[in-house]
Amino acid sequence: MKRIGLLLLYSLSLLVSSERGVLNPGVAEAGGEVNLYSYRQPFLINPILRKFTQNTGIKVNVMFADKGILEKIKATPGAADAVLTSDIASLNNLTEARVLQPVKSTTLEKNIPAPYRHPEGFWYGLTMRARVLFVSKGRVKPGEVTSYEDLTKPRLRGRICTRSGKHVYNISLFASIIAHKGEAFTRRWLKGLKANLARKPSGNDRAQAKAIYTGQCDIGIANTYYMGKMQTNEKKATQKKWAASIRIVFPNQNDRGTHVNVSGGAITKRARNLVNAIKLLEFLSGDYAQKLYAGQNFEYPLKTGVAVHPLVKSWGEFKADGISLATVAKHRKTASKLVDLTDFNNFKKSSRN
Amino acid sequence: MTASTNSPAWPRRLCGSFPTDPWTVGTLIIAALVAAPIISVLLLATSPSDGIWHHLVSTVLPRYIQTTIILMIGVGICTATIGIGTAWLVTLCNFPGKRIFEWALLLPLAIPTYVVAYVYTDILEFAGPVQEILRDFFGWKSGSDYWFPEIRSLGGAIAMMTLALYPYLYLLTRIAFLQQSASLLEACRILGRGPWRAFFQVALPLARPSVVVGVSLVLMETLNDFGTVDFFSIETLTAGIYDVWLNMNNAAGAAQLATVSLAFVLTLMGIERYSRRKQKYFQTISKFQSISNFPLTRGKSFLAFFSCLLPIVLGFLIPAGVLLVYATQFYEESLSANFMLYARNSLVLSSLSAGLAALLGLFIAYGVRLSGNWILLAAARFASIGYAIPGAVLAVGVITPLSRADTALNNFTESIFGISTGLLLSGTIIAITYGYLVRFLALSYGTAEAGLSKITSNMDGAARTLGMSPTKTLIRVHFPILKGSILTAAILVFVDTMKELPMTLLLRPFNYGTLATHVHQFASDELLEESALGALAIVAAGILPVILLSATIRNTRPRHDSHERTTP
Numbered sequence: 001m002k003r004i005g006l007l008l009l010y011s012l013s014l015l016v017s018s019e020r021g022v023l024n025p026g027v028a029e030a031g032g033e034v035n036l037y038s039y040r041q042p043f044l045i046n047p048i049l050r051k052f053t054q055n056t057g058i059k060v061n062v063m064f065a066d067k068g069i070l071e072k073i074k075a076t077p078g079a080a081d082a083v084l085t086s087d088i089a090s091l092n093n094l095t096e097a098r099v100l101q102p103v104k105s106t107t108l109e110k111n112i113p114a115p116y117r118h119p120e121g122f123w124y125g126l127t128m129r130a131r132v133l134f135v136s137k138g139r140v141k142p143g144e145v146t147s148y149e150d151l152t153k154p155r156l157r158g159r160i161c162t163r164s165g166k167h168v169y170n171i172s173l174f175a176s177i178i179a180h181k182g183e184a185f186t187r188r189w190l191k192g193l194k195a196n197l198a199r200k201p202s203g204n205d206r207a208q209a210k211a212i213y214t215g216q217c218d219i220g221i222a223n224t225y226y227m228g229k230m231q232t233n234e235k236k237a238t239q240k241k242w243a244a245s246i247r248i249v250f251p252n253q254n255d256r257g258t259h260v261n262v263s264g265g266a267i268t269k270r271a272r273n274l275v276n277a278i279k280l281l282e283f284l285s286g287d288y289a290q291k292l293y294a295g296q297n298f299e300y301p302l303k304t305g306v307a308v309h310p311l312v313k314s315w316g317e318f319k320a321d322g323i324s325l326a327t328v329a330k331h332r333k334t335a336s337k338l339v340d341l342t343d344f345n346n347f348k349k350s351s352r353n
Numbered sequence: 354m355t356a357s358t359n360s361p362a363w364p365r366r367l368c369g370s371f372p373t374d375p376w377t378v379g380t381l382i383i384a385a386l387v388a389a390p391i392i393s394v395l396l397l398a399t400s401p402s403d404g405i406w407h408h409l410v411s412t413v414l415p416r417y418i419q420t421t422i423i424l425m426i427g428v429g430i431c432t433a434t435i436g437i438g439t440a441w442l443v444t445l446c447n448f449p450g451k452r453i454f455e456w457a458l459l460l461p462l463a464i465p466t467y468v469v470a471y472v473y474t475d476i477l478e479f480a481g482p483v484q485e486i487l488r489d490f491f492g493w494k495s496g497s498d499y500w501f502p503e504i505r506s507l508g509g510a511i512a513m514m515t516l517a518l519y520p521y522l523y524l525l526t527r528i529a530f531l532q533q534s535a536s537l538l539e540a541c542r543i544l545g546r547g548p549w550r551a552f553f554q555v556a557l558p559l560a561r562p563s564v565v566v567g568v569s570l571v572l573m574e575t576l577n578d579f580g581t582v583d584f585f586s587i588e589t590l591t592a593g594i595y596d597v598w599l600n601m602n603n604a605a606g607a608a609q610l611a612t613v614s615l616a617f618v619l620t621l622m623g624i625e626r627y628s629r630r631k632q633k634y635f636q637t638i639s640k641f642q643s644i645s646n647f648p649l650t651r652g653k654s655f656l657a658f659f660s661c662l663l664p665i666v667l668g669f670l671i672p673a674g675v676l677l678v679y680a681t682q683f684y685e686e687s688l689s690a691n692f693m694l695y696a697r698n699s700l701v702l703s704s705l706s707a708g709l710a711a712l713l714g715l716f717i718a719y720g721v722r723l724s725g726n727w728i729l730l731a732a733a734r735f736a737s738i739g740y741a742i743p744g745a746v747l748a749v750g751v752i753t754p755l756s757r758a759d760t761a762l763n764n765f766t767e768s769i770f771g772i773s774t775g776l777l778l779s780g781t782i783i784a785i786t787y788g789y790l791v792r793f794l795a796l797s798y799g800t801a802e803a804g805l806s807k808i809t810s811n812m813d814g815a816a817r818t819l820g821m822s823p824t825k826t827l828i829r830v831h832f833p834i835l836k837g838s839i840l841t842a843a844i845l846v847f848v849d850t851m852k853e854l855p856m857t858l859l860l861r862p863f864n865y866g867t868l869a870t871h872v873h874q875f876a877s878d879e880l881l882e883e884s885a886l887g888a889l890a891i892v893a894a895g896i897l898p899v900i901l902l903s904a905t906i907r908n909t910r911p912r913h914d915s916h917e918r919t920t921p
Contacts (some may be wrong), residue, residue: 035863041874042866064874067595067745068752068859071604075752076779093602123677164586167598202586203474204507214480215495235683236882297517336600340412345586 026323032248034276037069040263048293051285058276073099081271082280083127089168091123091264092098092329101269105278111285111303115324116262125262125325126284127299130318131173133249134220134227136212145219148177148253148259151246153191160196161217162209165344166336169205169223169261174335176259176321183334190342200347206239213242214340223261224248226239228298228311258278259319259328262302275276310316357466372724376823383713384732390740390750391615394608397750399876402606405597409610417593420507421576421614424589427511428518428575429568434448435515436522437564441552441660444530445538447655454661455488457902459520461668462845463895465852465869466517467580468888471881472672473513474584477504505585508686508740514575516668521574521845522567525803529560530835532807548647561808565625566799573741573795576614579855590614590658598746611746618741622734673892681883691866699851699867702782705893706789707847711839712799713790718805719831722813723823733798740795744855750862751788771810784860789850796849798841804838805831812902837906844902868894 038045042064049060063080065072070093073080077099085091094100095118101119109117116125133145145151151160163170178186198217204212208232209222230243250258264282267274283289290301295309339345409417442448443455461469484501493499499837504510533556541551557564561637582589590610598607649657717736721729739747755778766772780786791798808831832839854869861870868891 033723043874048474063861063863064870065858065867067599067855068749072752072859075749075756076776079776079780089599089621093599096602164583166592166600168600198732200503200505202584203478210480214485215674333603336596337392339407343412345588346416350906 025137032057032276034082034273034280035059035080036082036084036280037073038062038064038084039066039069039086040064040084044297045084045293047296048284048289051288052280055283056221056276058279058280060280070094070097070099077268077270078272080268081273081277082265082267082315085123086263087168087261088125088325088329089265089332090125091118091262092326092332093264094266095122095326098185100266100273103267103278103281104281106308107282108285109283111290113302113304115322116264116302118326120353123264123266124285125264125280125302127263127290127294127297128224128260128302128320129223129262129299130250130258130260130320131169131221132213132224133251134222134246135249136218137245137247139218145178145249145251146254148173149189150251151196151219151221152189153196156196158196159200160193160219160221161198161211161219162201162221162278163208163267164201165190165339169336170221170333171339172261172328173221173259175331176323178331179323179328179340180256181340183338186335187338187342190338190344192245194344194347195304197347199349203347206242209239209242209246213245220246222314224300224315225298228309231311232298248315250296250316252321253319254325257319260300260320260325262325263299274352372726374723376716376723377729380717380724380729381732382719384729384736387713387736387739387753387791387794388732390747390788391735391742392750394611394742394746394750397753398608398612400605402609403603405601405603405606406425406609409597409606411589411592417588417590421589421591421617423507424510424582424587424749425572425575426516427507428514429572431511431515432519432522432571433564433568433788434913435519435664436524436567437526437557437560439519439525439528440508440530440663441556442657442661444527445556446649446657448649448657450474450658450661454665454898455907456825457665457669457752457898458523459675459903460665460896461517462520462524462848463897464517464669464672464853465580465854465888465891466514466574466578466787467876468582469517469668469672470510470513470571470584471579471876472675473509473677475881477502505725507587510581510585510587513581513815514578514845516664518571518574519664519668520839522564522627523900524906525563525567525570525800525844526560526667528841529563529803530556531837531906534872556766565805566803569622569625570796570799573618573738576741577743579743590617594743594746604749607746609743615741618738626742640643675890676885676889676892680889683882684886685732692871692887692890693867693870695866695887696894698865699869699891700894701771702785702789702857702867703847703850706786706793706850707843709786710790710793710846711801711843713799714794714799714842715835715839717794717798718801719823719827721802722805737798740789740793742792744792744853745859747792748788748807748859750778751784751791751856755784755787756842757849765781779860782865784862785857787858789853790847792853792856793846793849796845800838800842800845801835804835808834824881837908840905841902844889844898847898849893851894 036049042062045062050061052058053060057080066147069090073083073094074097074107083090083094083100085094100122102118103124104121108121108124112124112126116128121345133151135145145156150156165171165174174186177189199211204224205220205226206229208217208222209226211217212220227243227246227248230239233239252258265284267277267281271277283305284293287303288308290303292305293299294301294306295312298309298312300308300312381626439454439458443451443458475481479496479501487499487501489495491499537555537559538551541555542548546554576589577591578589579591579595581587582592583595590613594610595616597603597610642716717733721733742750756776759776759778759780760775762777763774766774812830813826816830817823821829852869854873857869858873859869861867868887872884872887872891873880875887
């Protein structure tokens with residue numbers, strides 16, 4: 001009992017001695033700050049937020065989490081002014097839950113092209129990445145695969161790798177196919193893709209590159225920026241080898257274009273620091289931030305005229321699918337259900353034939 | 354903490370008016386506070402869920418349930434075999450290295466399950482060093498030339514969780530074995546039973562309450578795991594909960610699935626309780642002279658040595674070693690300016706929660722024992738099922754009642770004092786601490802309950818007859834016997850909160866980080882190496898209490914030949 005008492009006393013004393021902010025919610029203060037919930041990792045956004053504070057004098061309070069932010073906003077409206085997300089899924093979920101407010105800003109509308117923002121201004125995309133094919137340089141001939149549709153061709157049997165069909169990036173890709181080609185087609189397509197898998201859908205996007213390097217499969221589905229992260233990995237030189245063994249194929253260049261996804265930002269309905277929150281989004285859509293924010297993660301800036309990172313540029317120009325992401329997002333639920341219906345993740349080698 | 358002492362009958366039963374003594378009322382209040390988030394998840398489950406069930410039942414739900422059951426059975430059997438087996442060996446057998454194994458067997462507790470999974474996937478997958486060496490050696494070209502077990506599989510998940518979770522069982526069964534009277538075992542041996550039968554017919558049945566607590570903790574942890582099953586793409590109920598919640602944007606449907614998995618746990622617990630409804634497990638004989646250990650032959654010593662060594666090597670040395678290698682290469686990336694601050698935050702939060710959880714767990718367990726009232730027992734059990742709910746879902750459950758309380762508090766202080774308290778509860782670390790208590794009360798309550806269940810009520814009777822109040826009885830009589838159990842509870846909660854992630858992420862205030870959240874920001878971006886230093890710090894912070902725990906446990910065995918004080 002004594003020891004536990006001491007332990008409690010010790011921790012309480014540390015608590016009291018620790019700096020302001022721990023027991024101070026810091027949300028009731030007005031002016032001079034903006035409260036931000038972020039689905040993006042701190043190490044990605046901190047440098048740019050520091051710059052924002054330097055430029056404007058507005059302090060940014062951040063809480064990063066990957067699940068439950070929506071519910072937290074619902075329960076404590078007004079605690080956060082803005083949200084940064086890492087993809088379209090959470091932007092769409094937040095919009096559907098009606099916890100956002102539409103923002104009218106000529107700066108934002110000028111900087112961010114229409115397909116990559118909500119038509120009524122509920123959210124704005126900030127950086128873009130394409131969901132492309134990583135293909136083996138040696139084992140996949142140029143022109144052998146040129147579209148998502150090609151992935152179901154019988155000649156690719158046992159040659160494709162991907163992460164879980166339920167991962168948000170794959171769900172968005174499948175949703176885009178539903179948006180263009182309908183549910184029935186997508187269901188058949190998923191079945192065909194499953195039949196061509198080399199292994200159970202698993203791992204992350206880099207793991208697919210690794211699998212191609214080691215010869216487990218020839219084609220992987222992945223986001224572009226992972227290529228950059230592998231190519232520049234000085235510490236883990238093996239990843240450079242993975243990257244060197246593959247090239248990027250941008251699918252559907254002859255028709256609708258490659259599926260893209262965005263990271264984005266939005267403003268909560270009950271934001272207390274509305275002006276500052278809008279300033280933050282506008283800053284993130286501006287030249288300086290676009291270059292830094294996109295370049296740091298090897299993504300594409302959305303503002304036209306902003307220079308693409310040289311490495312990203314080296315993968316080649318491509319035509320992006322011009323469909324509105326808000327439309328794609330509407331099909332995410334159906335996409336998720338189709339993954340269940342086709343039993344996509346339950347791939348077994350023996351069951352292929 | 355004074356209590357009414359003049360109750361005529363003990364233990365009291367529910368007859369006539371409901372007892373209103375401080376222990377009963379206190380227990381009910383604590384149980385209600387801890388149960389509030391669980392209830393808010395259940396309430397969420399009552400809102401309409403968009404016809405999701407039809408889809409789930411006709412597609413994936415049968416497989417979710419099947420996978421979950423296989424996973425739980427697998428992890429349950431494997432952890433029980435390793436945990437109970439090693440506990441028996443180090444407590445009652447003599448073989449080289451036993452003194453070191455006593456504490457070293459606990460070390461895997463300090464490593465988060467998902468870290469174990471990451472490390473082994475790196476080593477054992479097709480592109481990993483093991484298969485690479487095999488391919489080079491045998492000249493195999495591709496995966497179709499040979500067979501190798503797939504790590505990202507149900508079997509792999511069972512193995513990973515077993516390595517990370519068996520210490521719960523080891524810990525609890527070892528305490529039970531230590532507290533068993535030597536004379537029972539000796540009687541058994543004198544009557545001609547071999548060591549195996551002594552184990553199966555006497556020691557194991559006597560340890561049953563502890564084994565049950567251990568197994569149910571392991572099963573709840575298995576059920577709520579998301580990190581490992583997600584990484585391995587195993588479709589369990591929990592994976593399904595997250596899928597419905599995040600991909601289908603259907604929180605109500607997710608809460609309904611969570612309710613199903615809770616029903617699962619409650620049924621299991623109910624069956625177990627029912628099967629031993631007429632049994633009580635008291636240690637009535639007080640002869641605790643040192644247990645005469647079973648001498649082992651050379652061959653058996655060798656076997657015992659390796660049986661204890663293997664779980665430590667696989668569950669601790671290899672993963673910790675890999676982390677250490679990464680950490681030395683990548684310390685610059687992870688040693689940010691805030692690292693020490695995060696470490697301090699982690700320590701403060703964990704010790705605060707551990708102390709509170711141990712005290713509250715003991716309070717409830719004793720309150721239930723005092724009243725003997727089924728309502729109290731049911732309330733306490735209900736309050737401790739938060740452990741089975743996936744962390745992020747429970748975190749959402751925590752926010753709702755907290756924000757209500759914030760509004761009420763704010764309105765109250767504004768009307769009386771004209772001061773706005775803002776989000777005093779949900780916007781500060783009170784939220785995380787509360788969340789930890791909700792999630793980990795099962796650990797401390799279970800441990801305290803298992804400890805108390807082994808003390809015969811005659812002890813209480815004697816103390817009370819001699820004029821002690823219930824509080825005094827607890828402090829003077831039970832506490833010295835329970836010291837080991839209570840410390841175990843505190844340290845289990847400490848180590849678990851150090852590793853806890855989903856609740857910490859969501860419930861923390863702005864600009865606040867812990868070691869676990871620091872590790873997560875890299876790990877979630879596929880940068881295990883950069884997160885290694887943080888992960889290693891969590892491990893290091895966990896090791897010290899674990900060793901301390903082991904030393905204390907060894908001393909919990911009451912000794913008649915020592916001059917140690919027996920009162921606190």
